[in-house]
Amino acid sequence: MDGWDQLAAIGDPRAIAARIIQECNTFNLSALRSDPFGTLMRSTEITVTIEAGLVNTGCGGGGYYRPTPPTIHLHPATSRRDNFTLLHELAHHLQQTHDQWGYTLIDMDALIRRKIEEAVCDQFAAQILMPVGVTDRHDVSVHPADVMAGFFARTRASRAAALQRVREMLPQGARWILAVADLDGVVSTSASTYDDPPPPKGFAQEGFRRVAVEAMDAAVRREFHDGIEYRTGAVLDDLRVEAALDCEERYVFLALRPTTTNGSGTWTFPAQECSNPLCEKVFQPLKSSGRCQSCQGFRCPYCHRCSCSAPDRPTTCTSCFVPYTPAEMASGKHECF
Structure with a gap:
C-alpha cells in the first residue's frame, strides 16, 4: 500500500496528515490556507451547511462531517475558530475517501479508528493553517511565546490553535507552561508539557495582568515572582516568564518554565485574609467552603463572607470613633457613648 500500512502501524498523526496533504489533488x-471558508463554500466536491443552532458534538469543537452527501455542518464561532473547524472536518472527508488510507481506517477497531482519525484531522488543520518554517523550529525551544504570536499574526489560525501548534512542536522533555490571557490576566486557553498543571481557564491571574502591561511596550523576558494561582488557592512559583502581545493588542501569549534544579515549580499554599473588615481573620483555603463565583474570592470559614459580600459602609463611627459591633453593622443603628 505504498507505505500506508507502515504509517498505520506507527500511528503518527503528523506523518499521516502530511502524507494526505502531499497526495491531495482535489483542493x-x-x-485553503488563505481562505478556508470561502474555498470550501465554492467547492463542488463538498457542501458546507451553516447551522447556528447546532449542538456541539465534540468533533472539531463546532461542527461535524456527514459522508452522504459529503457535507460539513458548521456551528459558526469566530472566523479564526471556524477556519480550524472547517479544515478539521475536511480532513474527515479526505481520510474516509482516500483510496488506500480509507480502507485502512475501515479495518481498525472503532475506538482506535476514532482516536487516530481525530488526531489526524487536528494535524491536517494545523499543518494547512500554520506551516512551520526553519526559524520557527529554531525559536520554539527558546521563545515559544514569540512563535505563538507569530503564528497568530501571519496565519488565519486562532490563538488556541497557535498555542497547540507550538505545544506539539516543542521537543520531547521540554518543560513549558503555555497560556493565552486577555489584558486583565484572565486565561482563555492553556497547556503544559510536563507535570505542573496549566493555569485554569477563565481564571484571572494578577501576575499575567502585570505581564500584559509590560508586553504593551516590548516582549517580556524575566523571572516571574507572582506565581500561578489555582482554584484551590495553591500557587506555583519559581518560574521564568516570557510574553508577547498579539497583533490585535487584545491578548498576550505567555510561556513559563521552572527555574529550580529539579525542573519543576515550587508549590506554596498562602493563607487568605478575610475581606470583611469586621472579621479580617486569616485562614487556609482548605478551610473555606470554596470560591465565590462572582469575585473568585474564598469565603471566610468564620463569617462566611467573600469580598463582594463584605459590608461597604464605614466600620467606625465618624462621631465617637468607636468601632461598630456586628449587630450594629447589620441593623445600621448605633448610639454614641
Missing part, C-alpha cells in the same frame, strides 16, 4: 491547498 487548492494555498487557497
Whole structure:
C-alpha cells in the first residue's frame, strides 16, 4: 500500500496528515490556507451547511462531517475558530475517501479508528493553517511565546490553535507552561508539557495582568515572582516568564518554565485574609467552603463572607470613633457613648 500500512502501524498523526496533504489533488491547498471558508463554500466536491443552532458534538469543537452527501455542518464561532473547524472536518472527508488510507481506517477497531482519525484531522488543520518554517523550529525551544504570536499574526489560525501548534512542536522533555490571557490576566486557553498543571481557564491571574502591561511596550523576558494561582488557592512559583502581545493588542501569549534544579515549580499554599473588615481573620483555603463565583474570592470559614459580600459602609463611627459591633453593622443603628 505504498507505505500506508507502515504509517498505520506507527500511528503518527503528523506523518499521516502530511502524507494526505502531499497526495491531495482535489483542493487548492494555498487557497485553503488563505481562505478556508470561502474555498470550501465554492467547492463542488463538498457542501458546507451553516447551522447556528447546532449542538456541539465534540468533533472539531463546532461542527461535524456527514459522508452522504459529503457535507460539513458548521456551528459558526469566530472566523479564526471556524477556519480550524472547517479544515478539521475536511480532513474527515479526505481520510474516509482516500483510496488506500480509507480502507485502512475501515479495518481498525472503532475506538482506535476514532482516536487516530481525530488526531489526524487536528494535524491536517494545523499543518494547512500554520506551516512551520526553519526559524520557527529554531525559536520554539527558546521563545515559544514569540512563535505563538507569530503564528497568530501571519496565519488565519486562532490563538488556541497557535498555542497547540507550538505545544506539539516543542521537543520531547521540554518543560513549558503555555497560556493565552486577555489584558486583565484572565486565561482563555492553556497547556503544559510536563507535570505542573496549566493555569485554569477563565481564571484571572494578577501576575499575567502585570505581564500584559509590560508586553504593551516590548516582549517580556524575566523571572516571574507572582506565581500561578489555582482554584484551590495553591500557587506555583519559581518560574521564568516570557510574553508577547498579539497583533490585535487584545491578548498576550505567555510561556513559563521552572527555574529550580529539579525542573519543576515550587508549590506554596498562602493563607487568605478575610475581606470583611469586621472579621479580617486569616485562614487556609482548605478551610473555606470554596470560591465565590462572582469575585473568585474564598469565603471566610468564620463569617462566611467573600469580598463582594463584605459590608461597604464605614466600620467606625465618624462621631465617637468607636468601632461598630456586628449587630450594629447589620441593623445600621448605633448610639454614641
